[in-house]
Amino acid sequence: MLEIKNLTKSYGDVVALDRFSLDLKKGEVLGLLGPNGAGKTTLISILAGTLRDFTGTVTFEGRNLFSDRTLKNRIGIVPQDMAFYDDLNAMDNLLFWGGLYDVPRADLKRRAVEILDLVELAGRAKEPVKNFSGGMKRRLNTAIGLLHKPDLLLLDEPTVGIDVQAKVSILDIIRNVGAAGTAVIFTTHQLAEVETTCSRIAIMDHGRILAQGTFDELIRIVGERDIVEIAGDFAAGAFSEALRDMAGADVELLSVADNLASLAVSDSGRIPRVMDRLFQNKLAVTDLKIQTPGLETVFLKLTGRSLRD
Amino acid sequence: MRRIQRILHVAGNDLRLMVGDKVFFFWTLAFPILFIFLFGLLYKAGDNAPAVAEMTVVNLDQGRWGSYFIKKIEAPGIAVTVTDKEPAEYVRMIILPADFSAQIEARRGQALAFKKRSGASTSAAARVETRLYQAIARTISELVLYGPGDLTKFLDGHPAFRELVVVKGEFPPKTVTVVPSGFDHVIPGTTIQFIMMMVLIYGGIGVMEDRKKGILGRLLFSPLSTGELFQAKLLGRWGLGLLQALMLFTVGKIFFRLNLGSVPLALLVIAVFSLAMAALSVFIGSLCTKEDVIVGLSVLLANIFAALGGCWWPNEIVPQAVRVVARISPAYWAMDALHKLTFFQGKFADIALPVGVLAALAAVLTAVAGRSFRIRD
Ligand SMILES: Nc1ncnc2c1ncn2[C@@H]1O[C@H](COP(=O)(O)OP(=O)(O)O)[C@@H](O)[C@H]1O
Ligand SMILES: [Mg+2]
Numbered sequence: 001m002l003e004i005k006n007l008t009k010s011y012g013d014v015v016a017l018d019r020f021s022l023d024l025k026k027g028e029v030l031g032l033l034g035p036n037g038a039g040k041t042t043l044i045s046i047l048a049g050t051l052r053d054f055t056g057t058v059t060f061e062g063r064n065l066f067s068d069r070t071l072k073n074r075i076g077i078v079p080q081d082m083a084f085y086d087d088l089n090a091m092d093n094l095l096f097w098g099g100l101y102d103v104p105r106a107d108l109k110r111r112a113v114e115i116l117d118l119v120e121l122a123g124r125a126k127e128p129v130k131n132f133s134g135g136m137k138r139r140l141n142t143a144i145g146l147l148h149k150p151d152l153l154l155l156d157e158p159t160v161g162i163d164v165q166a167k168v169s170i171l172d173i174i175r176n177v178g179a180a181g182t183a184v185i186f187t188t189h190q191l192a193e194v195e196t197t198c199s200r201i202a203i204m205d206h207g208r209i210l211a212q213g214t215f216d217e218l219i220r221i222v223g224e225r226d227i228v229e230i231a232g233d234f235a236a237g238a239f240s241e242a243l244r245d246m247a248g249a250d251v252e253l254l255s256v257a258d259n260l261a262s263l264a265v266s267d268s269g270r271i272p273r274v275m276d277r278l279f280q281n282k283l284a285v286t287d288l289k290i291q292t293p294g295l296e297t298v299f300l301k302l303t304g305r306s307l308r309d
Numbered sequence: 310m311r312r313i314q315r316i317l318h319v320a321g322n323d324l325r326l327m328v329g330d331k332v333f334f335f336w337t338l339a340f341p342i343l344f345i346f347l348f349g350l351l352y353k354a355g356d357n358a359p360a361v362a363e364m365t366v367v368n369l370d371q372g373r374w375g376s377y378f379i380k381k382i383e384a385p386g387i388a389v390t391v392t393d394k395e396p397a398e399y400v401r402m403i404i405l406p407a408d409f410s411a412q413i414e415a416r417r418g419q420a421l422a423f424k425k426r427s428g429a430s431t432s433a434a435a436r437v438e439t440r441l442y443q444a445i446a447r448t449i450s451e452l453v454l455y456g457p458g459d460l461t462k463f464l465d466g467h468p469a470f471r472e473l474v475v476v477k478g479e480f481p482p483k484t485v486t487v488v489p490s491g492f493d494h495v496i497p498g499t500t501i502q503f504i505m506m507m508v509l510i511y512g513g514i515g516v517m518e519d520r521k522k523g524i525l526g527r528l529l530f531s532p533l534s535t536g537e538l539f540q541a542k543l544l545g546r547w548g549l550g551l552l553q554a555l556m557l558f559t560v561g562k563i564f565f566r567l568n569l570g571s572v573p574l575a576l577l578v579i580a581v582f583s584l585a586m587a588a589l590s591v592f593i594g595s596l597c598t599k600e601d602v603i604v605g606l607s608v609l610l611a612n613i614f615a616a617l618g619g620c621w622w623p624n625e626i627v628p629q630a631v632r633v634v635a636r637i638s639p640a641y642w643a644m645d646a647l648h649k650l651t652f653f654q655g656k657f658a659d660i661a662l663p664v665g666v667l668a669a670l671a672a673v674l675t676a677v678a679g680r681s682f683r684i685r686d
Contacts, residue, residue, distance in 0.1 A: 045526075048526075048529075048530050049529060049530070050526050050529045050530070050684065050685075069532045069534065070532060072530065072531055072532045073531075073532060075530075077527075077530040079523055079526065079527055079530075080523075081522060081523035082522070083522050083523035083524045083526065083527040084524065084527075085322075085326060085524070087326060087329060087330075088326070096318075096322050097527075097531075099318050100315060100318065100319070100528065100531035100532070100533055101531055101532065102311065102532065144527075
């Protein structure tokens with residue numbers, strides 16, 4: 001349904017998207033996972049048609065996405081900002097935003113009622129939006145993108161800055177929309193969300209996709225290994241030096257920073273030997289965590305840095 | 310068709326948001342009406358060329374020529390009041406001294422005191438002065454022709470000699486004889502000022518806030534194009550200007566017997582003027598990123614333009630040099646056109662120049678606003 005090929009966009013010297021390519025099928029829910037500055041918003045803005053001066057191609061059902069403005073009737077976009085009118089109530093906001101699309105007036109009203117119900121705002125439809133909590137505003141922000149029944153839904157960090165309950169409800173909405181046949185791309189820098197919501201996950205950084213697949217496929221990148229996170233009082237250089245001759249297939253240094261390092265070990269019997277070596281080199285260790293690999297590890301391996309950085 | 314619907318949809322929503330503001334009617338209705346009251350009292354309607362010009366003659370003359378002279382002054386359109394004491398209040402007054410007749414009979418020259426109250430109508434004064442000169446000239450010429458006999462009787466027998474001397478009064482070119490005043494000046498003046506202030510403030514802030522919140526960007530997610538969005542922004546602000554004028558004109562018609570000359574032509578002036586201000590507001594909103602700056606700039610511009618442009622006091626009374634500088638104010642052209650309609654019986658041809666200037670200004674400002682219009686900071 002959507003094909004993105006070699007999309008490249010620079011802001012001066014900063015390359016925000018670097019030959020970015022992606023395919024999306026009908027009904028697929030793709031989680032685009034990347035840290036701040038990875039280029040997620042840039043991608044969404046280009047697809048939304050509000051950012052120009054890029055190279056590469058985007059086709060929607062075989063047609064150039066930017067050739068025909070009526071194609072926009074089939075795409076719903078939920079921006080990162082809460083971009084709606086605080087002085088209007090939820091219903092009036094929906095009627096206004098929906099009115100921009102080629103939806104018959106009568107359908108629009110009915111659809112707005114349905115959507116308010118879907119995002120659990122039906123009881124507050126007539127209240128000025130400025131009285132809403134952060135979570136309610138997020139739900140309205142999402143609702144506006146859904147009103148005209150798009151075939152492709154793009155959401156930019158739809159769960160930022162809200163409580164857990166609101167987050168769960170927005171992820172539910174996304175899942176339901178996908179189940180109803182709409183193709184969805186949503187960006188996030190939160191791992192737990194993509195694990196539970198997406199049929200496919202793409203990890204991106206520095207403007208390109210580093211890996212993509214189902215959750216299980218991605219986990220296989222790090223293999224069946226234990227992940228050891230070591231915190232202490234040491235310099236990155238000294239840490240790497242201490243473990244230099246141990247590093248290999250059995251012990252892999254995933255990331256090393258001052259006072260914090262991550263390793264992948266294929267055999268947990270190796271851990272005491274790693275610790276011995278650190279003590280011999282007089283490196284102070286204050287904390288040790290052993291985990292089974294998750295997306296966090298995959299991300300660490302692919303980018304050399306933690307998503308939380 | 311859908312294109313026009315989309316533009317109207319966005320413009321209508323903008324207008325609704327502006328009108329829905331809590332303090333909208335305070336600023337667009339209560340406050341300007343207060344202005345109209347205050348300035349209306351300050352510049353209460355002057356007696357522009359009253360139907361009857363008043364003239365008081367203090368006749369102290371001991372002889373017969375005083376009353377003969379007074380007969381010569383009397384004319385339709387001039388109400389002559391004769392007294393033998395100088396009154397405390399008068400509009401204009403001439404004093405015939407005790408030796409008025411004695412001096413005439415002695416064939417000696419004499420000076421008569423003619424006094425005007427300040428603020429008396431200029432053109433009524435002109436009418437009276439003309440009549441005075443005529444009376445003096447006739448009395449002298451009749452004395453020369455017929456001697457000291459009873460001239461009254463002689464003229465009865467020879468009516469052809471009555472209109473012996475005709476004096477014609479004429480103002481030098483560019484003399485201001487009609488000074489726009491009263492509510493007919495104050496209401497259009499206040500309207501023009503508040504169109505500037507309201508359109509610039511509400512219009513500018515709206516553009517700036519919508520851009521900052523990402524609303525302009527989101528509007529473009531829909532089939533709406535950037536050009537359509539810009540047109541919608543202009544249209545909404547233009548509507549606000551028209552609404553402001555309609556409110557104050559309606560209040561003026563109902564409560565102050567506002568006379569606009571020609572209502573359709575007055576609305577044409579307002580429409581073109583509002584369009585220029587709508588474009589300026591989009592430009593200011595695109596340029597500025599802070600609400601305080603927009604409010605400050607708008608209030609400053611609106612008041613400077615209003616003062617210079619003749620919204621507060623009529624431009625017809627300011628020195629010529631100031632009138633020339635005033636042309637940089639868009640309000641000058643609007644007030645010029647509105648005054649021509651109300652006070653000078655202007656037709657379309659009379660306001661073609663100021664309306665043309667405003668239309669050109671609107672076109673230039675629209676082009677400038679279009680170039681600076683942006684959807685994100
Ligand atoms: N308007 C802009 N001007 C200059 N640089 C920008 C602009 N927008 C984004 N960038 C840069 O482009 C990169 C990608 O940004 P963005 O797409 O916002 O990332 P994300 O949404 O993943 O956090 C970042 O390095 C960011 O600093
Ligand atoms: Mg972003």
